[in-house]
Amino acid sequence: MEKITITASKTYEVLTGSGLLPRAGAYIRQALGEKVRKICVVTDSNVAPLYSDALISSLEESGFVAVKFVFAAGEASKSLRTLSDLLEFLAQRQLTRSDALVALGGGVTGDLTGFAAASYLRGIPFVQVPTTLLAAVDSSVGGKTGVNLEAGKNLAGAFWQPSLVLFDTDTMATLSQDLLLDGAAEAIKAGAIADKELLSYIREKPDLKDPAVITHLSGRAIEIKRRVVQEDERDIGARQLLNFGHTLGHAIEKCSGFSVSHGHAVAIGMVIESRAALQFGWSREDCTAPLSEILKKFGFPLDCPYSASQLTQAALSDKKRQGDRLTLVIPVAQGDCQLKELPVSRLEEFIKAGLS
Ligand SMILES: NC(=O)c1ccc[n+]([C@@H]2O[C@H](COP(=O)([O-])OP(=O)(O)OC[C@H]3O[C@@H](n4cnc5c(N)ncnc54)[C@H](O)[C@@H]3O)[C@@H](O)[C@H]2O)c1
Ligand SMILES: [Zn+2]
Known part of the structure; x- marks a missing residue:
């Protein structure tokens, strides 16, 4: 397993390696602390059947109560409508400020979940579990979150850093x-x-x-993103x-x-x-x-x-x-x-x- 520490407005780790998903609960517990009780796993309709059971079992083994929000896969779901559905879901399930979200999926899931985490109850922690290579090397690190508007892409959002990024390279096996x-x-x-x-x-x-190539590529790319984000978190x-x-x-x-x-x-x-x-x-x-x-x-x-x-x-x-x-x-x-x-x-x- 490789570990990179990001020091932005929040300090967090990016863990990369094979077999991390079934052990995710323990890493997430370590990152979020003992007080967090409930976790909402946010994922899309393609990723849910592939990986959400493994993640949720692991969360439950680590003492979390897990709920799941699944949205239709695709960029069209990165919208205010899905955001609103997700926020209402969190409220109905009575998540509190000491609870957290986990984004399980690609960049769409990560951006949407991060923005929901930034705005629900004025901000709760979240964890990125990227399952596309793009999300692993780019969108899960750096804290840019948001949704698209009718007027254009990524026009509403927030800077909100995750508490942990967990990249299980095994998830690349199902990617086209x-x-x-x-x-x-x-x-x-x-x-x-x-x-x-x-x-x-x-x-x-x-x-x-080749998983070794994936691990090396993502490690180096995240390292570069780390340097740039640490210098200029808010993109000016x-x-x-x-x-x-x-x-x-x-x-x-x-x-x-x-x-x-x-x-x-x-x-x-x-x-x-x-x-x-x-x-x-x-x-x-x-x-x-x-x-x-x-x-x-x-x-x-x-x-x-x-x-x-x-x-x-x-x-x-x-x-x-x-x-x-x-x-x-x-x-x-x-x-x-x-x-x-x-x-x-x-x-x-x-x-x-x-x-x-
Ligand atoms: N926040 C940032 O800094 C940042 C940076 C770059 C891109 N982005 C955003 O990221 C988004 C694009 O990310 P993306 O390409 O990951 O899109 P995505 O999340 O839509 O994923 C692409 C497709 O892959 C499927 N999928 C995900 N993981 C899978 C797996 N392991 N196996 C099989 N299928 C899988 C998804 O269901 C989806 O259909 C865009 O919205 C873009 O704006 C954000
Ligand atoms: Zn890009």
Whole structure:
């Protein structure tokens, strides 16, 4: 088992390893203390039949009273409606401020549960048990929680750190190859931002079916996220580095009507952004070729079917834009990204350079 300690507004551990789920109760008891009595396990309709029994038995063995809230799997459930159903459920089951939530699932479950934990009774503890690679390497750490609004993704939420993150790598066995790739894209992104060794490791071992590879990838990616979040928990500076590939990635997701998944879009976005950075003279070395080589080894489709003008339009409707300038994440060398401001008026030119 690997252990990483995150020190943000709250200090907590990320435990990664095989066989953790059946022992989750003991770890959760240790993290939450003796006073916590009732736990609501929040999970979706795909994950519930796979893993909720093991988790709940383990919680009960550790003396918790466990209740379960199951919602329909999918991004559409990351909504105010599901949040409201969940909050009402917690109230009906009479959870108190000394009780807690456990998110068992992917990023949708983690974001929704975290926001419910942040708002129920003005805040109760919660634990993340990520079951997608994306949730393990990205969304379960760092305390960003929330739901989507009609007006856009992640527009309502809170910063609320978990008390523990427990990643049982055995849960990767039931994940589709496409979902594994979505997580891998974020791990490769972490390497591109700050860890050249991780990039070399991935290049040598692009095997997501190997639990040792999963453990190594997630450990290094979480370590990078730890460093960035500790420096800038509320996302006003360095945390923006985690957005490498995301300006274009979000634009591609949007242009595709969200038929291209987030990780797949970020993979293409990273390639476009690094090619453009090189053409603009902002990189010390060519980061595009080595990055594309890794992504191709995993089987990511890297062709972008959208024009610079379509992508620019989509990118400019993003909520993260401030005024007439835009902050881009630029690879200056392999494993080393920096923030760079670009006037909005030059975005199309930048994207064109990246597509060429
Ligand atoms: N909070 C953050 O910092 C942060 C960061 C990145 C992404 N996110 C959010 O994460 C979400 C995407 O996360 P996701 O891709 O994990 O989505 P998800 O939670 O919808 O999971 C994807 C699919 O996999 C299924 N699933 C989950 N675990 C499984 C398993 N072990 N075996 C089989 N199927 C399984 C789910 O039921 C779902 O159908 C988005 O809403 C995104 O906004 C948040
Ligand atoms: Zn992402």
